[in-house]
Amino acid sequence: MHKWKIFGFLLLAIVSTIYSFSKPRVIQKKQETALYVTLEGAFKKNGEVKIKEGMRMKELVEQVGIKDNASLAALDLERTLKPEARYYLPLKRSNAISLNKGTVEDFMTLKGIGKKTAEKIVDYRKSHVYTCLEDIMNVEGIGEKRYLAYRDQLCL
Template sequence: MKFFTKREQIVILLLVIIVVFIIFFNLYNKNVTLNKKTNLEEITLDDLEEIDEGKPKDENEAEEIIMVHISGQVYKPGLVQLKNGSRVIDAVNSAGGLKSEADLDRINLAKKLADEEKIYIPKIGEDNDIIDEVEISDGGSSSNSSGNKSNKININTCTKEELMNLPGIGEVLATRIVEYRESRKFNSIEDIMNVSGIGNKKFENIKDFITVK
């Protein structure tokens, strides 16, 4: 039997090592390629959907939002955010619903709303003369010019919502006025300046719209 020489054995061993290395290298490249392909598929199927969701929608697809101010006989008067095309009933629901004193015969719940619109829900038996610069939701306006002194609210008996319709009077000041008159009566319109936060400038803005009679 012929045996390989030592030199031949070394050559054969080197060849075997080379073949094994080539096989291993090819397997490694296949695994890397497979992993890349798998990751690409995962991104295509899953991640790209999340990326698309994060992209801003086309202006035509974006839902238009309007802001409406509602006051009067609702439980949560103030600003409400609605979808474009909403109606008075939607604003009422966003404001907590109608109070039992609301005069349904003087409002149109089906009226469509526009951005920056003001809605006033009157009280049953409420005199139109005390509604100053507010929009009756049946589409008619009860607003008056700022120089008209015939339509005034009695600061001793009016509601907080009516006070909030005065120029520059928000919910905080309206609450202070109500709290003040609970312990004492306004004997003159100038007495309203005794309420914290109402100075000469603010009084000048509201004096033509208030009375104590």
């Protein structure tokens, strides 16, 4: 009986020693970072809005709502939202120039747009389709400052 007590004690000591040197498993929780977009224009809620990863524009429109005079045609409702991006929804205007249908002469009516820039806007859509108003910034010579100045006068 005395042998078994010693054997049991040694076995317990060995197992305890091995266990004390093993590292504990670290369970990492997946931390979700909040995703935001900035809304401007005819959305009912402007400013920073929290979104879910993979959220589409139509879900955002349902979440925040739009004003009655919003030009919904200016948005690609199937577009997946990009965190930290800015989205602008213009008001309906009967005299807005369509990026996808406007002529060189139409674009030249915008203050500061000459023939060469108007031609670049039209040429861009020969190889690309304007899917949102911000796409005009892909045209050489039109940056964010000019886009902000023209966005109320444009539509898709």
